[in-house]
Amino acid sequence: MSRQAPADAEVTALVHAAAAAPSMHNAQPWLFRYFRHSRTFDLHADLERGMPHSDPGARALHLGCGAALLNLRVAAAHDGWSPETRLLPDPTDRTLLARVRLTGAAADESGLGALYPAIRRRHSSRFPFEEREIPQRVREALGAAARVEGAVLSFPASWHLREVLELVQEAEARNITDPGSDQDLARWTRTDAPSADTADDGVPLYAFGPRKRGGRAPMRDFEGLRRVAGRDAADFENTPQLALISTGNDHTEDWLRAGQAMERVLLLATLEGLSSSFATQPIEWSDLRWPLRDPVSGTGCAQMLLRLGYGPGGPSTPRRPVSDVLDIRP
Incomplete structure (x- = not known):
């Protein structure tokens, strides 16, 4: 029509x-x-x-x-x-x-x-989530959302989850001491932006979230090598719920499909009352990204690692x- x-x-x-x-x-x-x-x-x-x-x-x-x-x-x-x-x-x-x-x-x-x-x-929420499990119905719906866009979503569990968390920890340790990673952070973090109206892009200080005092949630420290005064510290969840988005291949078209799948999952998760953040640290290192793949089939290219759960929504960031x-x- x-x-x-x-x-x-x-x-x-x-x-x-x-x-x-x-x-x-x-x-x-x-x-x-x-x-x-x-x-x-x-x-x-x-x-x-x-x-x-x-x-x-x-x-x-x-x-x-x-x-x-x-x-x-x-x-x-x-x-x-x-x-x-x-x-x-x-x-x-x-x-x-x-x-x-x-x-x-x-x-x-x-x-x-x-x-x-x-x-x-x-919005990305870099705050602690509740120790409340996401229902199987919601997990299945999120998986279906990823499949519509040509990707696969899985929830690492047991030893695979432990391995993923170890990979995140290793990647975060590398990022802290890697001059190149710190340069990227310095370019795109806004420690002098008190509100969304004072910058057009990047991650402002108010969206950093608290420093992680305890817990196993995979949180990126946006301070990098700098130290910002006035940030609170908090204990994060001990049983984080992570969702891995992967594709069969690793070409430009696969990246675009994975990006659409990621956003479709995040939008549906939002409607289901879930909060979310990203744990991309191990995906930024080629030798750490490979072990993230499906441990059963040994196939698939990891494209994104999400942290999902019940908790406060994150603040809006500049556009x-x-x-x-x-x-x-x-």
Whole structure:
């Protein structure tokens, strides 16, 4: 069914929702170009916002762009559009990651639109969670959400969970003493930002969360080699619940699919009353990322490690103005 093309205000609102996606250190490495004549969005990677030390292959950058792509699809479906999506539409342009064409209204069989309320509610929570197990029904629903986007979600348990936590601990120890990792942190942390209105990107001090005094939850210390006065300390959960997102292969398209799966899982988790944060430290080291894979089959490429649970929601973090990430053309 044909319908009138969206006005520029609606296009801006769609990108505003897309840009609420998470990205490594909140770098927001995406750019959108909208073509009025074809009702098409092009999603480009902003390679200047990469992490040369922590993400030299730009895998995490692509995951963040994949999350923004999922948000765009969710917002479009919520507005009654059918977002026809094609990944990597031009092999000659490595920055062009996806093309989304808005077509007439269609049945939202995949349930994308229902996730829309969670876009503004989802924030990374770097606070302690309760020692309350996530119900099996919710775990299965989160796994199904990842599968829809072409990825696999699993919950490490028993000895595998212990091994994953050891890998996180090893990675965090390396990051603390690695000059390159500290350079990335120094670039993207905002210790002088008292509110979301005083920065456009990065992780502000108020979103660091407390220092970990005890517990086994895999928390990144955003202070790095610096020491920031006034931060509280807290005991975190002893039985953290982690979710591993993996794909069958490890190419650019797999990263984009994993990013969409990650965001779909996070949005559904938010609607289910769960809080979340990221534990990407071992994925940033190639020799530590490999042992994260499925211990039974020995296959799969780990793309993201999530911490899920019941606890306080995290604060909102800064976002670049839509005018900085959206270019509207005839």
